[in-house]
Structure formats: C-alpha cells, structure tokens
Amino acid sequence: MEKPLILVTNDDGINAPGIRCLIDIMSEIGEVIVVAPDSPQSGTGHAITINSTLHCSKVTPKTSDRLEYSCSGTPADCVKLAVNELMPRKPDLCVSGINHGSNSSINVIYSGTMSAAIEAGIEGIPAIGFSILDYRWNANFLNSRKFIKKITLNALKNKMPKGVVLNVNIPAIKESEIKGIKICRQAKAYWVEEFDKRKNPLGQEYYWLTGKFVDKDKGEDTDEWALNNGFISIVPVEFDLTAHFAIKDLNEWDFK
Amino acid sequence: MEKPLILVTNDDGINAPGIRCLIDIMSEIGEVIVVAPDSPQSGTGHAITINSTLHCSKVTPKTSDRLEYSCSGTPADCVKLAVNELMPRKPDLCVSGINHGSNSSINVIYSGTMSAAIEAGIEGIPAIGFSILDYRWNANFLNSRKFIKKITLNALKNKMPKGVVLNVNIPAIKESEIKGIKICRQAKAYWVEEFDKRKNPLGQEYYWLTGKFVDKDKGEDTDEWALNNGFISIVPVEFDLTAHFAIKDLNEWDFK
Numbered sequence: 323m324e325k326p327l328i329l330v331t332n333d334d335g336i337n338a339p340g341i342r343c344l345i346d347i348m349s350e351i352g353e354v355i356v357v358a359p360d361s362p363q364s365g366t367g368h369a370i371t372i373n374s375t376l377h378c379s380k381v382t383p384k385t386s387d388r389l390e391y392s393c394s395g396t397p398a399d400c401v402k403l404a405v406n407e408l409m410p411r412k413p414d415l416c417v418s419g420i421n422h423g424s425n426s427s428i429n430v431i432y433s434g435t436m437s438a439a440i441e442a443g444i445e446g447i448p449a450i451g452f453s454i455l456d457y458r459w460n461a462n463f464l465n466s467r468k469f470i471k472k473i474t475l476n477a478l479k480n481k482m483p484k485g486v487v488l489n490v491n492i493p494a495i496k497e498s499e500i501k502g503i504k505i506c507r508q509a510k511a512y513w514v515e516e517f518d519k520r521k522n523p524l525g526q527e528y529y530w531l532t533g534k535f536v537d538k539d540k541g542e543d544t545d546e547w548a549l550n551n552g553f554i555s556i557v558p559v560e561f562d563l564t565a566h567f568a569i570k571d572l573n574e575w576d577f578k
Numbered sequence: 579m580e581k582p583l584i585l586v587t588n589d590d591g592i593n594a595p596g597i598r599c600l601i602d603i604m605s606e607i608g609e610v611i612v613v614a615p616d617s618p619q620s621g622t623g624h625a626i627t628i629n630s631t632l633h634c635s636k637v638t639p640k641t642s643d644r645l646e647y648s649c650s651g652t653p654a655d656c657v658k659l660a661v662n663e664l665m666p667r668k669p670d671l672c673v674s675g676i677n678h679g680s681n682s683s684i685n686v687i688y689s690g691t692m693s694a695a696i697e698a699g700i701e702g703i704p705a706i707g708f709s710i711l712d713y714r715w716n717a718n719f720l721n722s723r724k725f726i727k728k729i730t731l732n733a734l735k736n737k738m739p740k741g742v743v744l745n746v747n748i749p750a751i752k753e754s755e756i757k758g759i760k761i762c763r764q765a766k767a768y769w770v771e772e773f774d775k776r777k778n779p780l781g782q783e784y785y786w787l788t789g790k791f792v793d794k795d796k797g798e799d800t801d802e803w804a805l806n807n808g809f810i811s812i813v814p815v816e817f818d819l820t821a822h823f824a825i826k827d828l829n830e831w832d833f834k
Contacts, residue, residue, distance in 0.1 A: 362629065364628060364629065366623070366625045367622070367623035367624030367625040367626065367693065368623030368624060368687050369622045369623040369625045369688075370623065370787065371787060372620060372787060373618065373620065375784045375785065375786060376773075376784060376785040376786075376787065377782070377783075377784050377785075378783070378784075378785065398623070398688075399787070402771045402773075402787065403773060403785065403787075405771075406771040406772065406773060407773045407775070407785070428700060428817070430819055431624050431696065431700070431817060431819070432624055432625075432626050432654075437623065444684060444768055472833055473833070476831040476832060476833065480830075480831055483821065483824035483827050485766075485821065486821045486824045488828075502833065503833040505825050505828045505829050507818075507822065507825070508818050508819060508820045510741075512700055512701070515658045515661075515662040516662065517632075517658075517659060517662060517663045519663075520631075526633070527633075527634070528632060528633050528634075529631065529632040529633075529634065529659065529663070530631060530632070531626065531627060531628060531632065531655070531658065556828065557819075557820055558820065558821040558824035558828055559819045559820065559821060560819060560820075560821035561684070561687060561819075562763075562764050562766065563686055563687070563764060563813075563815045563816060563817075563819070564763040564764045564813055564815065564816075565739065565742045565814040565815060565816035566763065567739070568739035568742045568816075569763070569814060571739050572739070572744075572761045572812065573761050574736075575732040575736055577728055577729070577758065
C-alpha cells in the first residue's frame, strides 16, 4: 500500500513542541506535509482571512526533506491553503495539534486546533484534532504517543463516519495511569467569565478576559467525565449545526 | 409587562448600516443596549481574545439616551463583555446583525454574526443572528423590517428550544416578493477555494483567498432552497457539536 499523505497543522504555531511531537508520530505512519501558523492562534475559533493577504514561507528544516510551510493566517486558512495550493494531492488525513491545553466540552467552539480539523472535514478529508490537558509550553507529550498512533491508524483503516471529525483530548497524567480510550459526547459545560478591569498608563480602562470552567453535567458518557477518570476522550464532532430536534417546535411559531 | 432588555451586536462594526437598522427595529420592542466591535470582523468565526487586552468605549449618540459601547474585540468578546460587565442584568434576548452578506449553509461556521448569537446561547440567553444576502454597505434592509420584528416577537413570546439559537437569512428582494418564513436545515454546501497568488513590491509571494460556493444538496428543506425560492430561512443551530449518530460506529474501532 502506498504511504498515506498526512497534513499536519495546529494553532499554537509551527514551532510549538506539540506539533513537533505530532509530526514525529505521523512520520512513522505516512508522508507528512506541515502547513501551520507562523504564530500562536489560540482561541481563534473558525476565523478565516478574507479582508487581508496571506503569506506563506517554505521552512523545511535542514535535517529533513519533509515539506514544511509557515503561514501568516489562521488554522482554517492553513488547511485551505494546504489543500488547494500547496499539496500535490488531496491528503488522506489531516491532524491538528497536539494542542497545549484542553479542547474538551464547549472549548471545541473556541478552538483553533479543532477549526483546522473541521475545515478539513468540510473539504471531505478525514480529520482529527489532538489536545493535551496541559497549557505549558513544556507539557509532556510523550505519554500520548502510542494512543495518538493507535487512533490515527484506526482513522486510516476504518472509514470515518460521514460529516464527522474527531476531537481527541488527553489527560496530563503518566502513560501507565491512562486507563484507555472512550468515545464520548461533549459535556454540557460552560465558562463563567470574569473581566479583570485595569487602567493603562494614560488612565484609560481596559479588560483582561478570565473565567472559570463550570461542568454541571452529571453524565458518565461525557468527555469531561472520561478525562477526570483517567481516559482519553474522543468526541465525534459534526459541522452540520442544524438542531433537527427543534424544527417541529419552531414550525408552531406564528409567523402570520 | 416590563420591557424586555435586548442586547444588539454584530460583526460588521458598530457603524454598519445593518446594525443601525436592527437597533431601530429592536427599539420598537424593548430596551436596547448595543455592544459591538469597533471595526469590521467578518469571517472572524468564534474567535475570542485571550492573549490580548480588550478596550471598550461608551459611544452613546448625542440624540439618544440609549447605551452604546464600541469594543476592540470580536463579536463573541462583545457578548461576553456585555453580559458579564456592561449590562445591568442578563438580557432577555440577544440579536446579532443585520449582517451584510449571507450566513446560510456552511457559512454559519465562519460567521462572526452567528458566533455572537451562539455565545449568547451558550450563556443561556435566547439569541438570533440576522443576515441579508447583499454584501454591499448600502444594502436595502427595509424589506426585512417587518419579518425581523415578527421573528423577534415570536422568540420573546415562545420559549426558545433549549441549546438552540436561530440563524435567519433574508433574500435581497423586494418586500412584496418575499413569500414568507421557512424553518430549514443547513444545506450541505461548501466553498471551493481558489487562491489568487501575487507578488509584493519586494518580489515575495502572497495570496488572496477567493472561492466559489457549491451547493449540491437537492433537498427542498434547506436554507439554500428557501432563499433561492423567495423565502426567509430560519435554521435552528446548536452548539453541542457531538455527532451522536457516529458514537456507535466509533465504538467498533479497535483501540486494544
């Protein structure tokens, strides 16, 4: 079998330790092309660059003949540019991450990592976003290597369900403590925001967004439950946002 | 009954004609507070500002005592700041728009207008995004006034289905030609990207993202069908992205 062609991207920027680890793992599986943002893009959501230009430089390291591109855009821009302009053919898989920090539960909505995976999904490419629950630059990614490889090989072998991408989160615990992999639903959790109000040297007010993550979802089938209990969580994520269950109710509203 | 408190925001910026029209309509219905970006944010998706500061100025016009705030952040930032810092109480409704340009089908994913509505939904506030299929600054919003009022009054009177916000798109035709309002699902359409490659004055390459919208969805229950046939479309949108139908399939993957 021909080696699969794998697009690797992320939202922490092309030099983040997380993507370097993911590139290593993917290089054991297939032919890798990297197209990633030139700077950190956390919290960028599914932003795309439509009112400005995109710059892109080949940055292949001297020690390798792997193609790597550093791009001025968002993670979703990187995928669009990779698939439509930079890659010799449509990739067999797109992986994004490993994100420094959780993208479980409602965080999927704000996640640049997942927006890259979702963008690939929209373009019909099987896609997975990987995140580890450790925000630090020097997070330990080694605990997750064998699990990431296993999930990726499964995604290549089995057919990805149609209209679905995978959101994988990994607890920041020792490899020997990881109990396994669980397929989950997104926990119904949310952020309670607090704004830290300050004054700049000119006396003008400004804010820093901070917040507290609140999970009141009691289900044992959620990603939060899995992660809190030593499992790696996989949530199948869809990009058809239609709330089909609500259509009947809305048809009873009075628009006369 | 006390007048409902309505938060108005958008992604085209606080001075866009679309939001000025929406403010007018909402002022006939309730007490309005405006918190909107200080500059255009189209295509910003669900970005939030986590690595930078937010600035916010009171810009209430001299001719009115309505509270208006211009904010340096994204549409989602505006909603977070409004609800947690600027408003006297949790609003009864959040409306976003009227967007200059369509947010139907897959465009909901890239839409700053809809990300504001979704952010409000996450915070438990009934929310609606309004968009008109005309990208021009001087788009004619008058055709949609009575429909927007009707939809808003329904959303205040009926209970919004739980975990759902509304994505309303309005065709750019005369009011007399609008056939009515249809509850729809998101059409399975997508963009085929093309990158316009150019050279800057220093000889370095850069790109402009362009693309063609492709709708191969034959359903007559989609937003695209409704809009192409003279109807206003309402898609109920959910922010639990779990693809519940895929969980069974994924449980058959081999993670041993």
